[in-house]
Structure formats: C-alpha cells, structure tokens
Amino acid sequence: MNILTKRIIKFGIFALLLFSPELFAHGERALEPFIRMRTIQWYDIQWSKNTVDVNQEIVLSGRFHVAEDWPNAVVKPDSAFLNLAIPTPVLVRTATYINGAIVNNSMALKLGGDYDFKLVLKGRVPGRYHIHPMMNLRDIGVIVGPGMWIDVQGAAADFKNPVTTLAGETVDLETYGTANGIMWHLVWLAIAAIWLLWWIRRPLFIPRHKQTLAGDEDALITSLDRKVGGFGIIGTLMLITASFVQADQKYPESIPLQTGRTEIEPLPMKHDVVVKTKRATYRVVQRSLQLTMEVTNKSDKPVELGELNSATLRFFNPTLQRFDSNYPKELAVEKGLDVQPNSPIAPGTTTTLTINATDVAWHNQKLASITKDTDSNFGAMLFFYDNAGERYLASITAPVIPDFGTN
Amino acid sequence: MVSQPTTISRAAEIVRISRIFDFLLLVPILLVIIGTYHLSMILTVGDWDFWLDWKDRQWWPIVTPLMGITFPAAIQYGLWKHLRLPIGATVCTVCLLLGMAITRWFAYHLWTNYPINLVLPATLIPGALLLDFVLLTSRSFFVTAILGGMLFGAVFYPANWAIFAPFHQPVEYNSSLMTLADVSGYSYIRPGVPEYLRIIERGVLRTYDTYATPLSAFCAAVLAVPLYGLWSYIGKLFSTTRFIDKF
Amino acid sequence: MSTQASEIKANLSANPNQYWYLRDGYKYGLALLAVCAMYVGIRLYQGAYAMDTGLDSTMPIFDVYWRRLFYIEITLEVIFAIAVASYLWLTRDKQMQNLSTREEITRYFTFIMWGGVYGMAVYWAGSYFGEQDNAWHQAAVRDTPFTPNHIVVFYLGFPLYTILGMGLWLYARTRLPLYVDKISVPLTLAVVGPFMLLPSVGYNEWGHTFWFREELFASPVHYGFVISVWFALALEGTILQIIARMSVLLDKFALENQ
Numbered sequence: 057m058n059i060l061t062k063r064i065i066k067f068g069i070f071a072l073l074l075f076s077p078e079l080f081a082h083g084e085r086a087l088e089p090f091i092r093m094r095t096i097q098w099y100d101i102q103w104s105k106n107t108v109d110v111n112q113e114i115v116l117s118g119r120f121h122v123a124e125d126w127p128n129a130v131v132k133p134d135s136a137f138l139n140l141a142i143p144t145p146v147l148v149r150t151a152t153y154i155n156g157a158i159v160n161n162s163m164a165l166k167l168g169g170d171y172d173f174k175l176v177l178k179g180r181v182p183g184r185y186h187i188h189p190m191m192n193l194r195d196i197g198v199i200v201g202p203g204m205w206i207d208v209q210g211a212a213a214d215f216k217n218p219v220t221t222l223a224g225e226t227v228d229l230e231t232y233g234t235a236n237g238i239m240w241h242l243v244w245l246a247i248a249a250i251w252l253l254w255w256i257r258r259p260l261f262i263p264r265h266k267q268t269l270a271g272d273e274d275a276l277i278t279s280l281d282r283k284v285g286g287f288g289i290i291g292t293l294m295l296i297t298a299s300f301v302q303a304d305q306k307y308p309e310s311i312p313l314q315t316g317r318t319e320i321e322p323l324p325m326k327h328d329v330v331v332k333t334k335r336a337t338y339r340v341v342q343r344s345l346q347l348t349m350e351v352t353n354k355s356d357k358p359v360e361l362g363e364l365n366s367a368t369l370r371f372f373n374p375t376l377q378r379f380d381s382n383y384p385k386e387l388a389v390e391k392g393l394d395v396q397p398n399s400p401i402a403p404g405t406t407t408t409l410t411i412n413a414t415d416v417a418w419h420n421q422k423l424a425s426i427t428k429d430t431d432s433n434f435g436a437m438l439f440f441y442d443n444a445g446e447r448y449l450a451s452i453t454a455p456v457i458p459d460f461g462t463n
Numbered sequence: 464m465v466s467q468p469t470t471i472s473r474a475a476e477i478v479r480i481s482r483i484f485d486f487l488l489l490v491p492i493l494l495v496i497i498g499t500y501h502l503s504m505i506l507t508v509g510d511w512d513f514w515l516d517w518k519d520r521q522w523w524p525i526v527t528p529l530m531g532i533t534f535p536a537a538i539q540y541g542l543w544k545h546l547r548l549p550i551g552a553t554v555c556t557v558c559l560l561l562g563m564a565i566t567r568w569f570a571y572h573l574w575t576n577y578p579i580n581l582v583l584p585a586t587l588i589p590g591a592l593l594l595d596f597v598l599l600t601s602r603s604f605f606v607t608a609i610l611g612g613m614l615f616g617a618v619f620y621p622a623n624w625a626i627f628a629p630f631h632q633p634v635e636y637n638s639s640l641m642t643l644a645d646v647s648g649y650s651y652i653r654p655g656v657p658e659y660l661r662i663i664e665r666g667v668l669r670t671y672d673t674y675a676t677p678l679s680a681f682c683a684a685v686l687a688v689p690l691y692g693l694w695s696y697i698g699k700l701f702s703t704t705r706f707i708d709k710f
Numbered sequence: 711m712s713t714q715a716s717e718i719k720a721n722l723s724a725n726p727n728q729y730w731y732l733r734d735g736y737k738y739g740l741a742l743l744a745v746c747a748m749y750v751g752i753r754l755y756q757g758a759y760a761m762d763t764g765l766d767s768t769m770p771i772f773d774v775y776w777r778r779l780f781y782i783e784i785t786l787e788v789i790f791a792i793a794v795a796s797y798l799w800l801t802r803d804k805q806m807q808n809l810s811t812r813e814e815i816t817r818y819f820t821f822i823m824w825g826g827v828y829g830m831a832v833y834w835a836g837s838y839f840g841e842q843d844n845a846w847h848q849a850a851v852r853d854t855p856f857t858p859n860h861i862v863v864f865y866l867g868f869p870l871y872t873i874l875g876m877g878l879w880l881y882a883r884t885r886l887p888l889y890v891d892k893i894s895v896p897l898t899l900a901v902v903g904p905f906m907l908l909p910s911v912g913y914n915e916w917g918h919t920f921w922f923r924e925e926l927f928a929s930p931v932h933y934g935f936v937i938s939v940w941f942a943l944a945l946e947g948t949i950l951q952i953i954a955r956m957s958v959l960l961d962k963f964a965l966e967n968q
Contacts, residue, residue: 085768086853137657143761144576144849145651151637158637160649162659181576186765190851192657198851219646221632229647233629234580240626241560244588248557251592255550259478260485262960264546265953276547277599285549285599292592296618299625310631312675313519314641315664422768477960480731480815484956487822488949494829498836499904499942505841506936509927513844526928534943541946545953562837570842574757575849655847655925701899701943704951706892 084141084188084200089426090127091199092367094435094453096191097121098201099365102382108179110210114147116140116175116189118201122322123435124168125453133165135194138173142188146181146208148217159318169322170449179208180215202368202384223309240299247292254284325449328355329401329440333454334408336434338427341461344414345434347454351407357442358400364393364413366436369421371413373398376441389415400443427458493558500534500555501562510656512563513571515581516648518627519663520675523585524620525683529690531556531587532615535594536691537698540604545702549599552591552615560586580630581647589622590615594691608691616687620680731816738823742830745870749834752862755779764858765850776858783866787873794877802884809887811962817885818956824881828874832904835867836939847925855915864911872908875901888955896947903941910934 084092101118108114126132138152138159152159153174165171175189188203217229264276304310334348345366353359362376371392372379379390394412401407418424426434434456440448504512507530511523539551563584571582597611598604630644641649649658664675729735756764763775803809839862846859856865879901882889889897917931 084851084853085766086851135659137659139654139657140652141654141851142652143765144574145653146576147652148650149652150650158639160637160639160641160645160658162657190654192654192659194657194659198654200851217650219634219636219643221634221643223632225632227643229580229643229650230578232580232643233626234578234583236629237580237583237626241564241584241586244586244592244622245557245560248553248588248592251553251595252550252557255548256485256489259481260548261488261546261949261953262481262484262957264548265950266957268545268547269954273547274602277549277602282600285596288596289593289600292589292596293614293618296589296622300621303625303628307628307632309633310628311633311640311642312631313516313661313663314639314645315661316639473964476728477964480960480963481956483729483732484819484822487819487826488952491822491825491829492945492949494826494833495942495945498829498832498834498840499939502836502840502939503936505844505927506932506939507928509844509932511928513841513927533940537943538946541950545950562833563841566838566841566845569753570838570845574842575845577845577848653848654851655844660926697940698943698946701896701941702946702950703895703944704947704954705895706888707895708892 084198085422087197087199088129088429088431089367089423090429090431090433090435091130091196093423093426094123094125094127094433095130095133095193095196096199096201097123097365097435097437097451098189098368099437099439101189101202101204103204103206106205107207107209108147108177110179110182110208110212110215112179113150114177114179114206116177116187117173118189119170119172120191120201121170121437121449121451122165122167123451123453125433125435125451126167127431127433129431130196131194132167133193133196135162136165137162137192138175139190139192139198140175140177140187141190141198141200141203143185144181146179146183146185147177147187147206148180149175150178151176154318154320155323157318157320159320161315161317163318163320166322168451170325171320172323178217179210181212182208182210184208200368202387204384243295247295251288254281326355327448327450329353329359329438329448329450331438331450331452333452336454336456337459338418338424338434338456339459339461340424340427342414343416343418343424344412345418345456346410346412347452348408348410349452351401351409351440353401353403353405353407353440355442355448356403357444357446358402359440359442359448360398360400361393361395361409361411361438362441362447363439364411364436365439366413366434367421367423369417369423371415378439378441386417386420389413389417392417401440426456432456432458493554496534496538496555497558497562500559503533504530504559510660511662512585513582514648514653514656515583515627515630515644516642517661517663518585518623518644519661520620521664521679522662524676524679525686527585528587528590528616528619528683529686531559531590531619532612532687532690533694534559535587535591535615536612536694537701539594539598539607540695540698541702543598543604544699549595552594552598553588556587556591560584560588577651578647581651583626585619585623586626587619590618593618604695608688608695612688612691613684615691616683616685617680619683620676730812731819733816734820734823738820738826741823741827745827745830745834749838752866753838756858756862760846760858761849767854767856776856776861780856780861780865783861783869787866787869790870791873791876794873795880798877798880798884806887806890811959811966814887815956815959815963818952818959821878821881821886822952824874824878828871828878831867831871831874832942835863835871839863839867844925844927852918852925855911868907868911872905875905886955888951894948894951896944896951899941899944900948903938903944906938906941907935910938 098120104115155172184207186203187206189201191199218226220226330352332350337346362373362378364371369387371389373393373395374391392415396410433453435453438450508527511517535552535555538555542548542551567582571577572579593614594611598607631642634641636646759775763771843859913934914931
C-alpha cells in the first residue's frame with residue numbers, strides 16, 4: 057500500500073467521523089422498531105449543561121410515557137430501572153428522582169402512565185462522551201433515549217466520592233476498603249504460597265508417581281508433614297475466627313444489602329385530545345409515514361398538531377415553529393411533519409387529519425424495518441398545542457401497511 | 464574406577480531431568496487451571512463475585528463455595544491419589560484468585576473505570592487450605608468429603624467477612640437506608656447490571672429469626688459434602704489413562 | 711547455591727549439549743512471548759479504539775476497526791490451522807520403532823512445551839478476555855454478537871487454543887510411540903471438550919437474542935461453556951500418562967550405555 061492510498065484511507069476515516077449522521081449512537085438501533093416505538097416513549101429530555109467539571113453536578117431531566125399498546129412479544133414492565141447508556145462510569149450518579157420521589161432501586165411501571173425524572177450526576181473521568189438516558193426492563197433489555205455530548209473537564213485524580221455513614225464517618229467510595237481487602241487477600245495468598253512451596257521444593261511428579269505405583273505412597277508423607285497439616289487446620293480456623301471477630305467488632309452495626317422497591321404513581325395527566333388512528337401507511341421509497349386519524353378536542357381551546365415523536369425520532373410541523381434546536385440533529389426533522397388540514401381543531405369537535413412524517417431518518421434510525429417485523433404495529437406520541445402554549449399529549453398506535461412502491 | 468564418575472553423572476542427570484520436567488509441567492497445569500476454573504466460576508457464580516452489591520447473606524455464601532468446590536475436589540483427587548500431593552485445592556484457588564485479580568485490575572479498573580473496591584473478588588483460599596490439610600491428616604477422601612467439604616462451605620462467609628464487612632455499614636443516602644456497598648453499586652453506573660438483576664436476599668426468614676448468615680453457611684457446608692464427593696468422582700473419571708483403538 | 715550455579719555454568723561450557731532434552735526451549739520461549747505479545751497488543755488496541763469506535767455496530771467506523779479485525783482473525787486462523795496440521799502430519803515420524811530413548815524424552819519435553827503454549831492460549835481466552843467481557847458489557851449496549859470483546863474472546867481466543875489443542879493431539883499422534891496407533895481417552899477429551907466452547911457461542915448468542923436480554927453472567931445461556939470447560943479436567947489423565955511414560959523412559963535411560 058503506498059503512502060497516498062494510506063492517506064486517502066485515513067482521510068476517509070476522518071471524514072466519516074466528521075460527517076456520519078449515524079455516528080453518535082450507543083447500539084440502541086439494534087432493538088426491533090416495534091419495541092422501541094411501543095414501550096418507553098421518551099420526551100422533554102434535557103441536560104442542565106453540556107460541560108461539567110470533575111466533582112461538579114450536572115442534571116439530566118425529562119419525561120417518559122409508558123405506551124398503552126405494550127407489545128405482546130415482551131413481558132410487562134414489572135421491573136424497570138432508570139439508567140444511563142454511558143461509556144463506563146465517567147459520571148457518577150448521586151440521586152434519581154421519579155415524579156419528585158427518590159428512587160434508588162427498581163420499580164414497576166404502569167401502562168399508559170407518564171413519569172417525570174431527574175438524574176443528578178457528578179463529573180468523574182475527563183473526556184467527551186455521548187450519553188443517553190436509558191430504561192432497563194427485565195427480560196426485555198434496554199430502551200435508550202436520545203443521546204447528547206457531554207464534556208467532563210478537570211483532572212481525574214481530583215475526583216472524590218464522599219459518603220457519611222450513620223456512625224458519622226465520612227469515607228471516599230473511590231478507595232474505601234480497598235487496602236483492607238487487598239491486605240487480607242495477600243495474607244491468605246502468602247499462607248497458600250508457603251503451603252505450596254512446602255511441597256514444590258521436593259521432587260514432584262516422576263519419583264512420587266513411581267513410589268505411589270509401587271504401593272509405598274505413605275512414605276511420601278512424613279510425620280512432620282502430618283503435624284504441619286494438623287497445625288494448619290487449627291491455625292487456619294483460628295485466623296478465620298480472629299479475622300471475623302475483629303471485623304465484627306470493628307463494624308458492629310453492619311446491615312444486609314438493601315433490596316426494597318419503590319412504588320411510584322404515574323403523573324396525573326389530562327388527556328383532553330383523543331386520537332383514533334384509522335390507517336397508517338409507510339411508503340418505503342419516499343420514506344414517509346402517512347397517518348389518517350380522527351382527533352377529538354375535549355379541551356376548551358382550539359388545538360393544533362405540533363409534533364410526532366416515534367422512538368425518540370421527532371417530526372415537527374413547521375407552521376407551529378416549535379422546533380427544538382438543542383435536540384440531537386440526527387433525531388430531529390424540522391419540517392418533517394405535513395398536517396392536512398393544517399388548521400386549529402375547535403373545542404368540542406372531531407376532525408379527520410391526514411399527516412405525513414417524511415425523512416430519511418426513518419431509515420437511518422432503522423425504524424423503517426417495522427414493515428418487516430413480526431409485529432407491525434407502530435407507536436408514537438403526538439403533541440398538540442393550544443393558542444396559550446399548553447401542550448396535550450396523545451400516545452397512538454396503528455398497524456402499518458407497507459407501500460413498497462411496486463404498483 | 465574410570466566408569467564410576469559417568470554413572471554418578473548419569474544419575475545426577477536423571478535427577479536434574481526429573482526436576483526440570485517438574486517445573487516445565489507446572490506451566491501448562493497452572494495456566495490451564497487459571498483459564499478453565501476461572502471461566503467456570505465467572506459463568507456460574509458470575510455477578511455474585513464481580514460486584515460488591517451482590518455479596519448478600521443468602522445466595523453469595525451458598526453459590527460461591529458450591530461452584531468453587533468443583534475444580535479443587537477434582538484436581539485434589541488426581542494429585543493425591545496418584546502423586547500423594549495434598550495441594551490440589553490450594554493450587555486451584557490460588558490460580559483462580561490470580562486470574563481474577565489480573566482481570567479486575569486491567570479490565571474493570573483500567574479499561575472501564577470501576578473502582579477496585581466495587582469489584583474486589585472473594586477468597587476461597589482459606590477453605591481450600593482446610594480441604595488440603597484435612598486430606599493430608601486424614602488420608603481419606605471420605606473424611607475429606609465430610610469434614611473438609613463442610614469446612615470449605617462453612618468458612619466461606621466468615622473468612623470473607625474481614626474483606627467485606629466495612630462495606631456493610633449503614634448510610635442514610637437520599638433519605639433512605641443503604642449500605643456502602645449499595646451506594647457504590649448505585650453511584651458507579653453499570654448499564655449492563657440494572658438493580659433488579661441482583662439475585663440477593665430473596666425469601667422470608669421468619670422461621671429462623673434473623674440468622675440468615677449462619678444458616679447460609681450451614682447450608683453451604685451441608686451441600687458441599689455431596690458436591691465434594693461428586694467432583695472427586697469426576698476427578699477420578701478424568702484421571703483415566705485409558706487408550707482405545709479407535710473412536 | 712553459588713557453587714552449584716557456578717558448577718552448572720562450568721558444566722555447561724564444558725558440555726553445551728547437556729540440556730539436550732530442552733532442544734525446543736528457545737522456540738517455546740518465543741511462542742509464549744508471541745502469544746502474550748499478541749494478546750497484550752489486542753488489549754491495547756481495545757483500550758485505544760473500543761470506546762470511540764466500538765459502541766455501536768451499525769456505525770461505518772465499527773466496520774473499519776472491528777469487523778475488519780474479525781475477518782483478519784478468521785483468515786489467519788484458517789491459515790494457521792492448515793499450517794499446523796499439515797506441518798505436523800507431513801513431518802511425522804515414519805520410523806518410530808527406531809526411536810532412541812533420548813529422542814523420545816526430548817519429544818516429551820517438546821510435547822509439554824506445546825502444552826504450555828496451549829495453556830497460555832487457554833489462560834488469555836478463558837480467564838482474561840472471558841471475564842473482561844463483563845467489563846465491556848458495562849460500556850456498550852449489546853447490539854451485535856460481534857462486540858469489540860466478543861471478536862477477541864469468541865473468534866480469536868477460543869479458535870486459537872482449539873487449534874493449539876488440535877496441534878497437541880496431532881503432535882502426540884505423529885511423534886510419540888504411545889499415541890501412534892492408539893487413541894488416548896484423556897488427551898482426546900481434554901482437547902475436544904473445550905473445543906465445544908465454539909458451538910456454545912451460537913447457543914449463547916441465540917439465548918441472548920430471544921431469551922435472556924440481560925448480561926447476568928450465571929444465566930443458563932452460558933452453561934454450554936461451563937460444561938465444555940469442565941472437560942479440561944481430562945488433562946489430569948493426560949499428565950498421568952506423560953508422567954508414567956517419562957518414568958519408564960528415565961529408567962531405560964539410566965540403564966543405557968552412553
């Protein structure tokens with residue numbers, strides 16, 4: 057390979073790094089679209105800042121809706137744990153709030169519920185990282201929210217993770233107990249090493265095997281060996297007892313690991329805009345999802361459809377100008393939502409809307425493959441707004457009929 | 464008289480060959496034990512040994528010694544039966560600890576940024592020493608199974624308490640009660656180990672008041688006896704020196 | 711101690727061939743070094759590139775850094791396996807009945823050295839990269855059977871020691887009189903058992919796709935690996951065969967006229 061070819065390849069890699077719209081991901085697109093669309097529906101995800109110093113706090117907040125039309129292929133969300141898709145603990149977690157309550161452990165989620173969350177994190181390892189909120193669901197896997205770039209600045213060596221015990225002692229979790237643990241490992245390793253050397257110093261395999269074969273194996277064990285063995289039993293038991301008693305006395309108030317669950321009720325939400333889907337078509341060639349639906353406005357103000365959000369991919373209705381420029385670019389389609397008729401729905405009326413959500417992102421985010429899944433029901437959230445700026449959520453679902461463009 | 468020095472040197476040469484053979488043979492033995500015993504342990508004990516906040520009173524002290532007695536019992540059989548070496552169990556557990564220590568440092572700590580205390584391995588060496596000492600003094604697999612197996616299972620929790628007790632101190636964290644181990648597991652984010660995955664502290668203990676730990680140790684001790692027997696037998700099967708004519 | 715050492719040194723200079731049975735010692739050292747250097751190099755490569763390029767298998771850059779490594783590995787393994795097997799078979803000893811005691815002792819030493827290289831490969835695959843897999847699952851969401859660590863442990867680590875194990879078996883078959891016309895049960899079990907780790911990879915990935923979505927290490931999708939690895943205990947029988955034969959050979963050697 058000549059130098060020029062090498063340079064071209066290097067430049068190619070560099071160019072890919074710079075321009076690939078698919079680069080900033082965390083493996084989330086491997087999960088089937090119907091699961092990503094119809095389980096945890098993330099929205100309002102926000103970081104308090106995008107640069108954080110070591111030891112300084114940063115807050116990730118947002119909401120998620122638990123889809124009503126939970127897929128039959130996976131179990132119900134009885135065990136869920138709000139987590140982060142993060143390349144190793146470069147940030148540490150200091151608190152998790154769900155609907156304002158502290159949640160340290162796992163919880164059950166209610167279908168159709170909306171939850172507000174806040175994760176308080178602290179900078180630990182300097183660098184630039186792409187981090188997503190993520191929900192671990194038992195026996196399902198992970199549902200990953202939109203990822204953003206976070207810079208951690210400073211020196212890793214400065215990081216401290218102080219925790220105060222009930223006894224009043226403040227310890228640094230980074231290093232606490234490490235030296236004691238290693239010390240005990242070394243003590244037992246040293247005893248084991250002496251025991252092994254006691255035997256390995258003698259000729260090992262051939263002479264011993266020969267003598268054993270000859271039936272004279274008892275001569276291989278001297279009376280001193282047996283004494284050492286006897287003392288070994290007593291000594292080992294004494295050391296185990298002593299180490300146990302010492303630890304027990306030093307930490308008299310120790311408690312078992314805590315495994316309690318937290319019960320959190322979903323947020324009280326008004327569902328004043330009711331949507332019934334009539335037909336959903338995905339046009340493969342145009343990369344466009346067409347939905348026909350009946351919208352009933354039960355509120356007292358006229359509302360308009362501003363956004364469609366499916367598996368974190370957001371399509372905005374340009375007339376409402378509610379585009380979120382901080383949202384990851386690969387997941388936001390500024391003028392992607394065409395609504396017909398594009399006029400407010402009067403209070404107390406029902407209107408049939410036809411909308412088209414069109415962009416290559418359906419393909420890039422591997423959501424277009426819904427047409428080739430075993431469960432072709434699609435799921436999304438619709439955001440309606442009234443003229444006072446109030447938002448109305450509707451979670452929708454419908455079987456998607458593919459239009460391959462062959463006729 | 465001329466031939467004498469040659470004879471002596473031939474005898475000395477054989478001694479030397481035999482000794483070099485010893486050390487040369489130790490290399491594959493130790494390496495294969497590290498590679499296979501460690502793999503067997505991570506796939507059966509796994510997270511209970513990896514993480515600080517999995518080391519509970521009910522599962523960890525039962526699962527670890529019961530899966531840990533496998534290789535020690537099998538290797539002990541071969542080394543004692545055919546070579547009268549009472550070191551099989553100790554060799555295995557030392558190899559295991561070395562394999563774990565290297566990975567915990569170079570993989571978990573240096574590569575994926577976890578503090579060492581969150582991934583401190585447990586030790587099986589005290590139980591293994593007892594297993595070897597009992598075999599040496601009793602010179603009987605039967606006694607070793609009963610007494611040694613029991614000790615191997617029973618001492619696991621107390622012997623490891625000196626390492627892990629500090630992490631069981633209570634903490635008021637975000638207005639709830641946690642141990643330092645729980646806090647560590649909570650704050651150092653593990654995308655692959657959500658909290659609900661922990662198989663710890665399951666079941667009610669009403670019948671036994673709060674004596675969960677001695678009960679687990681006793682249970683491990685009782686179960687370790689038949690398991691020692693089984694693995695000793697597996698060691699016997701694999702010590703076969705049979706040749707066959709064709710497959 | 712120092713007199714002994716100087717004696718040995720003097721002996722050595724007088725008779726450089728006195729460690730004749732360690733004929734392949736240098737090659738052994740080099741082979742051990744090569745295996746370690748390769749795996750240390752791969753670990754450094756993972757450390758340098760996995761966080762930037764290995765988190766998402768659908769990224770084009772993933773193909774450049776990881777799928778390419780996978781293809782290189784598979785290609786080299788096929789070449790290495792064919793090379794080892796054909797070398798051992800084509801250079802087999804056809805005159806085994808004329809084998810001198812010295813030569814047979816030397817071959818047993820080489821056999822054990824081969825075992826040492828096999829052991830080194832088993833260590834890196836089973837112990838280091840085996841457990842490191844759990845560490846990596848904390849950095850990336852599983853989205854492919856070909857993660858930066860799976861590409862090393864499943865598709866390099868396991869095949870490499872399988873090939874070396876096959877070499878061990880073939881070495882015995884082609885060079886050691888005891889193994890020429892008979893099949894050693896323990897040696898075969900020790901080599902074939904761990905080989906079954908390879909098919910277990912398929913069971914594991916299938917299980918993680920449809921059954922266990924989490925990375926619980928003690929989960930039943932991993933038991934295929936566990937049972938396979940237990941067969942390595944058959945090395946006990948193999949070693950007893952070697953010791954017994956060496957014992958006979960050294961007796962013969964003692965009686966032989968030099």
